[in-house]
Amino acid sequence: MCLAIPMRVNEIHCNQEDPLSFPVAVVDENGLRKEVRLDIVDRWPNIGDYLIVHAGFAIHTLDPAEAATNLKLLREMADNVIGTAD
Amino acid sequence: MLSEQLTEGFRDRELAEKLTGRIREAATGPLRIMEVCGTHTMAIFRHGIRSLLPGEVELISGPGCPVCVTSGGDIDQIIDLASVPGVILATFGDLVRVPGSKGKNLAEVRAAGARVEIVYSPADALKIAESTDRLVVFPAIGFETTIPVIAATVLEARQKKLGNFMFLVSHKVVPPALDALLADPELAIDGLLCPGHVSAIIGAQAYQPIAEQFHIPCVIAGFEPIDILSAIYRLVCQVREGRAEVENTYGRVVTTNGNARARKMIEAVFEPCDADWRGLGTIPGSGLALRDEFRAHDAGKYFALNPISVPEPKGCRCGEILTGKVKPPQCPLFNTRCTPTSPVGPCMVSSEGTCAAYSKYGLS
Numbered sequence: 001m002c003l004a005i006p007m008r009v010n011e012i013h014c015n016q017e018d019p020l021s022f023p024v025a026v027v028d029e030n031g032l033r034k035e036v037r038l039d040i041v042d043r044w045p046n047i048g049d050y051l052i053v054h055a056g057f058a059i060h061t062l063d064p065a066e067a068a069t070n071l072k073l074l075r076e077m078a079d080n081v082i083g084t085a086d
Numbered sequence: 087m088l089s090e091q092l093t094e095g096f097r098d099r100e101l102a103e104k105l106t107g108r109i110r111e112a113a114t115g116p117l118r119i120m121e122v123c124g125t126h127t128m129a130i131f132r133h134g135i136r137s138l139l140p141g142e143v144e145l146i147s148g149p150g151c152p153v154c155v156t157s158g159g160d161i162d163q164i165i166d167l168a169s170v171p172g173v174i175l176a177t178f179g180d181l182v183r184v185p186g187s188k189g190k191n192l193a194e195v196r197a198a199g200a201r202v203e204i205v206y207s208p209a210d211a212l213k214i215a216e217s218t219d220r221l222v223v224f225p226a227i228g229f230e231t232t233i234p235v236i237a238a239t240v241l242e243a244r245q246k247k248l249g250n251f252m253f254l255v256s257h258k259v260v261p262p263a264l265d266a267l268l269a270d271p272e273l274a275i276d277g278l279l280c281p282g283h284v285s286a287i288i289g290a291q292a293y294q295p296i297a298e299q300f301h302i303p304c305v306i307a308g309f310e311p312i313d314i315l316s317a318i319y320r321l322v323c324q325v326r327e328g329r330a331e332v333e334n335t336y337g338r339v340v341t342t343n344g345n346a347r348a349r350k351m352i353e354a355v356f357e358p359c360d361a362d363w364r365g366l367g368t369i370p371g372s373g374l375a376l377r378d379e380f381r382a383h384d385a386g387k388y389f390a391l392n393p394i395s396v397p398e399p400k401g402c403r404c405g406e407i408l409t410g411k412v413k414p415p416q417c418p419l420f421n422t423r424c425t426p427t428s429p430v431g432p433c434m435v436s437s438e439g440t441c442a443a444y445s446k447y448g449l450s
């Protein structure tokens with residue numbers, strides 16, 4: 001099941017001296033503090049970025065500006081007449 | 087809070103009404119759209135999308151639930167492994183109630199003494215292995231969203247030299263299954279609503295060959311109502327204009343090329359193999375097997391398992407439901423012998439299964 005709700009990054013833990021420790025982001029999920037692995041995320045997140053998470057691993061770092069652009073484009077599409085919506 | 091802004095805008099009622107109006111204007115004849123992601127199936131029900139669409143637009147659920155498309159033989163092997171003395175089977179929760187061909191599911195073998203642990207992430211299964219000397223087996227079932235997660239865990243297991251942690255791999259990849267579906271002359275569909283998070287990994291470009299070869303519009307969508315309605319609108323427009331292109335209405339998560347890092351990790355750990363899909367049969371190159379260098383973590387090799395084939399439960403039409411040929415109410419078992427509390431087929435078990443969705447939302 002894909003979780004569609006982006007989760008905010010509050011902390012990042014990355015111990016480069018220990019090869020057996022894996023980088024994690026601490027996110028907020030409905031008020032719960034949760035660790036999310038960063039092994040396969042497409043772009044390294046910053047504090048305040050949002051993550052799309054699947055089975056405990058972040059798969060995508062979401063920039064809030066990208067989400068705003070996405071919504072703006074969909075709004076424009078809905079406002080346009082048929083056939084000129086690209 | 088910003089996370090609400092990130093989702094609330096995509097649930098805007100006024101915008102949804104506007105899009106619904108656009109779809110009504112653009113849909114000039116009957117058209118069938120298939121969604122190939124179980125999370126879309128559930129989201130379409132949860133948001134009541136069908137009730138917003140004009141009668142011309144029909145939504146059909148495809149093979150988008152990983153548990154549902156796992157063959158009966160693979161399910162039997164998982165249940166059998168759970169009963170092997172000394173094994174702890176750590177699994178995603180969706181698998182626990184899928185009946186095997188011998189009439190038992192994982193919950194029942196657990197009640198009979200097998201050790202079955204439900205985990206949220208394969209990383210949690212790895213932690214179990216670190217805390218025990220027993221052999222921990224994780225049934226790796228899933229599409230491209232789950233596969234890199236498993237790959238990362240396999241790499242961690244190797245790095246930590248965890249000899250008691252193995253995977254029973256039954257992964258499936260989406261594009262070859264779409265090829266097989268679309269090549270079926272019995273399935274008349276006009277557009278594909280493409281998955282959100284599978285596409286985050288494989289990228290929008292992965293659908294280009296499918297759109298071209300089968301001249302079928304492919305539109306990627308997120309999971310909020312505006313995402314889904316926008317994608318349906320784009321599909322309806324493409325059909326009306328006779329186009330067959332790949333479009334992406336989930337730009338905040340899906341890019342043209344997808345997640346290269348995750349794909350590289352998949353590539354490092356797995357190699358393509360044939361896979362047996364419930365409802366679709368064996369599709370060449372549609373599975374992924376652990377590369378030989380990871381055989382220490384390959385439960386299939388360790389237990390010398392070979393693919394087995396078992397008959398479908400009597401009367402169960404999951405196979406045809408998964409390929410969009412029939413809808414759940416057309417199955418004689420639906421909501422009679424097969425219910426969410428006592429499921430016969432996998433489509434009724436999984437939270438993403440088409441039958442479970444129809445039953446939960448009272449569609450008949």
